[in-house]
Amino acid sequence: MVNRAQPVKSGSGIIAAALVAALIFATLAAVFMRAEHGTGFTRADYSVLRFTLVQATLSAVISVALAVPVARALARRRFFGRGILITVMGAPFILPVIVAVLGLLAVFGRAGWLNQITGFIGLPPVQIYGLHGVVLAHVFFNLPLATRLILQAWQEIPAERFRLAAQLGFGPRAMFRQIEYPLLRRVVPGALAVIFALCLSSFAVALTLGGGPRATTIELAIYQAFRFDFDLARAALLSLTQLGLTILAALMVLQSAGATAFDSGPGRAVRRWDGKNLTAKLFDMACIALAAVFLMLPLAAVILAGLRTLPDVAGLMLWPVLISLSIALISTAILLLLALPMAVATALGRGAGLLETAGLLGLAASPLVIGTGLFILIRPIANPTALALPVTALVNAVMALPFALRILIPRAREVIRRHGRLALSLGMAGGPFIRRILLPRMRPQIGFAAGLSAALSMGDLGVIALFADPDFATLPLQIYRLMGAYRMADAAGAALMLLFLSLTIFWLFDRGGRWHAEA
Amino acid sequence: MKYSVFAAGILSATAIMADTPELTVYTYDSFVSDWGPGPQVEQAFEEICACDLKLVGVEDGAALLARIRLEGAHTDADIMLGIDTNLMSAARETGLFAPHNVTTEFDLPVAWEDPVFLPYDWGYFAFVHNAGEDAPANFRALAASDKTILIEDPRSSTPGLGLLMWVKAAYGDEAPAIWEGLSDNIVTVTKGWSEAYGLFLEGEADMVLSYTTSPAYHLIAESDASKAAAAFDEGHYMQVELAAKLAATDQPELAGQFLEFIVSDAFQSIIPTTNWMYPVRVPKAGLPAGFNGLIQPEKSLLLPADEAAALKNKALDEWLTALSR
Incomplete structure (x- = not known):
């Protein structure tokens, strides 16, 4: 694909990637420059590093391993409520951390539903706190994401492939070798990299479910260096370590990604002939049911906890909802402006690994360091508080970028492969190609990426806490404020509201992208 | 813009x-x-x-x-x-x-x-529990009991740091032993007060590190007398x-x-x-x-600011060592 004339150029994508990298490294540099004194690594940091790596690796591997059969089942089965299920399954990913943790504990905690059942039938209680609890929580957050990414790849297999496979009478083994394995090689490394990066900077979840200081992650050390020791050099050094680990992991994993793309067909609706026997059906049903139960029960707990107080708090939350919605929409716009050119540039192949790694930076850098760095950079020019809205939207967009790239890149690659030559021979390049060919064909992926980004932005506390003034509170911030004022029940009501809004906005974008398309 | x-x-x-x-x-x-x-x-x-x-x-x-x-x-x-x-x-x-x-x-x-x-x-730091349950009268009794507790991390939370100083002020060089005794009572350590208190209200532990004034919130704002703070006889840190x-x-x-x-x-x-x-x-x-109905500690503990600052790192190391076992 390299060195061939292409209907689009990679320039704007490279610029977007450079901007993202510049933003991350400028904030880091700003924190470094502002530092007065500093302690380097201590001996205790190595066990922190080890725990961080172990939990992030386990979380990423298990999330993706479980997502494969679930995505396959969802790809080859059609049943009533499938679309809703896929949307709602994404909910854990967009909830504020503390709300999701409370939901998880309502099911798996010491006094949770699971232990009430085991207690009833006389089994010893299940202990959730520990490394397995951390991994369980991270799988809860990331299984939906991994499933959606793999499911999307599955849906991009051209219908002709399945037709051909059926005509040749492929059994499950041949099916796996010829179709599924190449597909997984293409999508799994990217999913692993994103989830690894996400879990690497986990802090509150890891600490709470880890059961004590053994479960200390780098992000906690950064927080401590910042807040209690005001050791900016150490905070920046630790953040750099976090970045380094992510880049290393990303390069390693993305290196192993297969570049095999499927030959394209005319894009007709997919029909499946495989997996018709009873064992396959039962297996798929079990996968879907188990994933649904695992993801839905904690959500049910969140909903039950919030129902009672929702009417009381709804009125108080009008402003925060509007502010959160504006941030989500601005953030989504910024995201698409960054992600689309980057996806196209990556699809063209030159420096693809670097571009994708630049996209991961936003997730790998400590939010605290980015926020503080931006604060230091903005303050000499303008009042940071006055810029709270655009800054929060920008940071949210950069953090959602890795997810958007994972969604957009495979499709961009395919569209350019399939239509590039024809378009060029017709003298169609640049703007017309983008408007008439590329964007319309990427609509489902753009919708999904936009929905995910908007929902993530809605639910994320982000850097708003660093910049906020009292009249400018987002919905997640109000939820934390309610909790900080003993009002846990009201916070549950507000959290339910957030859940509902985030899912709605996600559904609108996602559905909008797939309008008139089989999904 | x-x-x-x-x-x-x-x-x-x-x-x-x-x-x-x-x-x-x-x-x-x-x-x-x-x-x-x-x-x-x-x-x-x-x-x-x-x-x-x-x-x-x-x-x-x-x-x-x-x-x-x-x-x-x-x-x-x-x-x-x-x-x-x-x-x-x-x-x-x-x-x-x-x-x-x-x-x-x-x-x-x-x-x-x-x-x-x-x-x-x-305010005074205190362990809050459900009223009507018997509560230990000091850290030693708590460590010896099978009561479960939720605490905040002293590296990320001011109440967590307060608890660290409480044990240090009350027990000095014996603090590591107290923490070792408490380690099997601790269900988990949270980032901040909100997480710990939220988990406590969900029933994740018998007691949570909060304030003696916490029951007053439930009483006044929610007309709920179901929470109480445990009075510790070694005194309460302020x-x-x-x-x-x-x-x-x-x-x-x-x-x-x-x-x-x-x-x-x-x-x-x-x-x-x-x-x-x-x-x-x-x-x-x-x-x-x-x-008016809140517990009144018999002894108030508060380390002078400079002493607290000087002790902090040592106390933190002791805490980490005891709980990382």
């Missing part, structure tokens, strides 16, 4: 400057929230000051001090309100704060004299929350007036049912009814 916001900022700033002076107070986020003291404090002070009181919320006490250190001598803050004694030494070392010049009698269980840091409320004037303030007189205001009846009577802490001067009307 940036320029219009910037311009709007300048315009509104000049508009305010023309009419009334502005006093900027940096505080922690829960102070400024709709449910905290902020809105009432703002109204009460603006009634007497002919000024605009601007409250800026910065997460928690530690983040607050970090923010002021980040802004340094050019900070926009005129007043910092919301650090506790564990952060006082670090705050003093910055040299960013000026004497308060307020003389008043405090209703504190310990003597307080500091030229720079002025207390505005205080959290004294402090305000100070920035040396670089461009509103020294207004800042002085605000510091007088925070020890006055108007401010002090807002504190109990919004911040759920004790006022440093009991208002003329007395404390709200729900505060």
